[in-house]
Amino acid sequence: MKLNRTLAATAVLSVLAVAGVGAQAQTLRIANQGDALSLDPHSLNESLQLSIASNVYEGLTDRNKDLSLAPGLATSWKQTSPSVWRFELRKNVQFHDGTPFTADDVIFSFARAAGDGSDVKAKVNDIKEVRKVDSHTVDIETKGPFPILPEVLADMFIMSKKWSEDNKAERPVDRRKGIENAASFKANGTGPYRVRERQPDVRTVFVRSGTYWGKIEGNVQEVVFQPIANPATRVAALISGQVDVMEPIPVQDIPRVNGNASTRAIVGPEMRTIFLGMDQKRDELLYSSVKGKNPFKDKRVRQAFYQAIDINAIQKTVMRGASKPTGLMVGPGINGWTQAQDKRLPFDPEASKKLLAEAGYPQGFEVTMNCPNDRYVNDAQVCQAVAANLARVGVKINLQAETKGTYFPKILRRDTSFYLLGWTPSTYDSHNALNALMRSPDDKTGDGQFNLGSYSNPKVDELTVKVQSEGDMAKRTAMIKEAFQLHADDVGHLPLHQQSLAWGVAKKVELTQRADNFMTFKWMSVK
Template sequence: MKFQKKVALATLFAAMATASLVANAQTIRVANQGDSLSMDPHSLNESLQLSVTGNVYEPLVGRNKDLSLAPALATSWKQTSPTVWRFELRKGVQFHDGTPFTADDVVFSFARTQVEGSDMKSYTNDFKEVRKIDDHTVEIETKTPFPILPDVISLVYMMSKKWCETNQALGPVDRRKGIENAASFRANGTGPFRLRERQPNVRSVFTRNGTYWGKIEGNATEVVFTPIGNDATRVAALLSGEVDVMEPVPVQDIDRVNGGANTRAITGPELRTIFLGMDQKRDELLYSNVKGKNPFKDKRVRQAFYQAIDIEGIKRTVMRGASNPSALLVGPGINGFQPDAKRLPYDVEAAKKLLAEAGYPNGFEVAMNCPNDRYVNDGRICQTVAANLSRINVKVNLQAETKGTYFPKILRRDTSFYMLGWTPATYDSHNALNALVRCVDDKGAGQFNLGSYCNPKVDELTLKIQSETDKAKRNAMIKEAFDLHAADVGHIPLHQQALAWGVNKNVKLVQLADNFMPFKWMSINK
């Protein structure tokens, strides 16, 4: 009888605990203009995807609220020689399926970033070897001294070797080819949230990880992530209470959101730089009426495009003041930023003269690829650029499309002229130089240098910057590299956009300058 009474009491307490959990369950509904294109953390090096998957997966080295480095799956790290870093791994960590996290998963994950289909090669392209010392210690040996390596790997997330083997997901999906595998739709990380439901471009549902090794400061037990591409619909959903958090708030709607009875806009500077790139490799452009040669191989043509763009006009009319025109591929807040760098002047007549000197007095036609749901007002910016270029008799055939088709296209380098945005994951200029400016190779250097700009002197400087520890010398080399790139007109920098998140007044969260949204720091009081 006593046993039956104990069972009854245990059942009652369990039921009460469940009821209490349900009563205290807090769902936060998040809307974004786009969706994470995959749940595979190595398949696309794009900040929205890495922000979303970063709630499920974790790196060895993470970030604090001020973006400083923080222990994550590694508790400590140190340089044991100029080319070797040793990482002590956190013990007692489990993947969501219960599998223990060990050094084998680290060796596997870093190797996975280097296989065909990986979009994360530029983070690990200078690794020589990743080796297991014991179950909770690994060493990373680099080809040259690499003092900023812990910063570089903060977005390289760890996957379960066993899970990937079991689910035939040994390599990441290739977004350029449209290939998918189990890791595209399912996830098994160590992070504070688990993926419960995945409906691409419809909604993804994340639930709190009850066995998480670390502290989850927020009270969200469930996060429902919904892509809403239409600006007006997204704003209406926030104002009506259908969603609790959304981004971005269109610049023209910030006052409206701030005026809502239960809503506010959180704004701040973003570290991302928006720029234009041009195919400088092919002997004939893929999408142009110029046959037998490539106009963009001529610096005068690139400079003409640059000087024909009215960046202040874009800031005033398209961005409504919420942008910072840039002369570089990095902006304020990035180590190595040069505040005294000057843009080439907006000068239509000078641009026409440059085109004529290059042999195009009547201009030419070229297609431009642009997303319309990735950056703030991206489609409108590209429309304005096209209108600006028409003043120098360049006819731009604008192809603006959802990022789901846009990114695979440009990442295949199936483009002649394109827009891209970049936030250096390391908050250091080396990242932009290595990924955007270095001559392209098959190891990951220049992986996002989609127009194949190439200057061996810039490459030489980038490698020296990677290993230099003297800050003054390093910054001088960064300046020299950017000066060379600017003199070549390797790309056309546009601006840094501003962040604007729409939030219900009952929600508390942390807005980071890299535009990542960690669910573990989100709370809601209903």
């Protein structure tokens, strides 16, 4: 199936080319506002963690520089029936410890990803069985027709069965429960780089794998990744030459980075949508002044919150123009997005006050809002602006902004009443967002795994299942449109914007910026 061709236009690659890049191996130093919470590729379905893991682990399929689908640990795939895909596996591939890669590792990894503690269940929840045909061939049977399965598997990473068993890491690290194992601190993939050193929240050192089966285009021998939470310190480290690549650049510092003789900013569109979610399931909110009932179960309250948010002011003052306000849970470049449907409810504080009064809250109420302060572009500032907007209509927000190391485990337990989250569909298809964010949650199957406020509409659930199996693109697009409209009519979530990518890069560095914000080490070179 071919995805929407707008992907090619939106996922424009920002490539910084430097003439005469040396062939000599080099060290590259990368800084980010946060760290991966674990090295376990199945423990957190979050883009920074997946980006880091993608340099060490690989899926059956992969992505090219233009985000088109490419062979990974599978050299080819085909449907042998509407619900069965056959994957021919790459031969003569070794894990970093020298263990050969076989079909047994694929079967083990899919079972692990579907098991307790996994945060990537949504990638495999519609797989019925993975069967071994021979040592380098597997059949994957889905519960129904699933024409985009190869797209889904690009970041469903494969682990060594033997290594996992030897290290007692048969199950994923469970960040919700604080359960760790060896896979959180050690890694053993088939990818172009292996982990040499791991000091959580301090630094992680990667070195080029001498046994990698594929081509490593760049000359980087060693990558030193370090979290630098303070934005000013991160920018100063780039400008002074202490780091070679950093992200994100605070939007107000982009001119400074561009004005420095040895650095520049690479700015491009990102496919991530930032949105707000609300607990719509509990009979009483965990963190609110309202007792005995849940105001977010009332559509009028959800709409009042939506129309109280001045997204254009947030774009101008908080994001300094580096965002695109949105009315949908997906953005341009995602198959199923349309400009015609991407319309927001109008900003109207007076309408908000009227809706709150009609719902029984003429004086408003108090509620706690959970927000990360080191994950998205200006995330805490966005939440502060939303809180200020809501205060004008009588809603008092008790803002709890915290590092993602404590934020994600909390909200993934659904220990929240009102929260901010960002989402990039890993398949670049709307089904991913429907299935993960808008489908009624089922902890056993992984359906709606990131629908943390438990929004539920049976018709949206039904359409999500149909979208997954429909091969006719016109019919499929119409189903996506209908599901999005139902969700919008329900005010199921409060979409805010798509943020822009802003990487700071030393001019001696050549790299490729992907619109999914993945940093691929094998495409990086240092002059």
